[in-house]
Amino acid sequence: xxxxxxxxxxxxxxxxxxxxxxxxxxxxxxxxxxxxxxxxxxxxxxxxxxxxxxxxxxxxxxxxxxxxxxxxxxxxxxxxxxxxxxxxxxxxxxxxxxxxxxxxxxxxxxxxxxxxxxxxxxxxxxxxxxxxxxxxxxxxxxxxxxxxx
Numbered sequence: 001x002x003x004x005x006x007x008x009x010x011x012x013x014x015x016x017x018x019x020x021x022x023x024x025x026x027x028x029x030x031x032x033x034x035x036x037x038x039x040x041x042x043x044x045x046x047x048x049x050x051x052x053x054x055x056x057x058x059x060x061x062x063x064x065x066x067x068x069x070x071x072x073x074x075x076x077x078x079x080x081x082x083x084x085x086x087x088x089x090x091x092x093x094x095x096x097x098x099x100x101x102x103x104x105x106x107x108x109x110x111x112x113x114x115x116x117x118x119x120x121x122x123x124x125x126x127x128x129x130x131x132x133x134x135x136x137x138x139x140x141x142x143x144x145x146x147x148x149x
Contacts, residue, residue: 047096051141052080052131070094071106072133086110086134094125101125101142110134 050070053062063080072080075089082091088108095102104122105112112119113132125131129140 048142050094050101050125053139053141054136068096082133082136084134084136087136088134091133092119092131095122103131108134
């Protein structure tokens with residue numbers, strides 16, 4: 001009987017050690033996975049929203065965007081489609097990089113103007129800017145509360 005209880009005791013001790021190592025491996029894996037998820041979310045690029053408003057006969061219309069690149073033009077594939085004959089098919093592009101929103105003309109016929117100045121190179125946008133695309137004027141709003149809506 002003593003031999004059986006010694007063997008049983010050894011098997012129980014080994015099972016307890018294996019359970020302890022399995023628990024430690026599970027705990028370390030869970031901590032590593034949570035840490036990796038937090039690092040990924042902390043390093044992900046956060047694109048602040050941008051609002052483009054324009055006056056139409058019925059009042060004002062506003063479009064909100066949270067993507068890093070917005071193509072403006074008359075073409076139906078544009079993100080911000082403007083149905084005006086003075087607007088080129090692909091007129092201007094807004095991009096978010098270096099923590100700023102930028103506007104650039106993409107070879108339009110009638111030009112792109114920011115606060116009544118011709119946009120010849122990529123230019124930084126700010127809240128309250130007037131962006132003229134052909135004869136259409138867009139009001140720019142970069143406020144942070146746009147994201148929460």
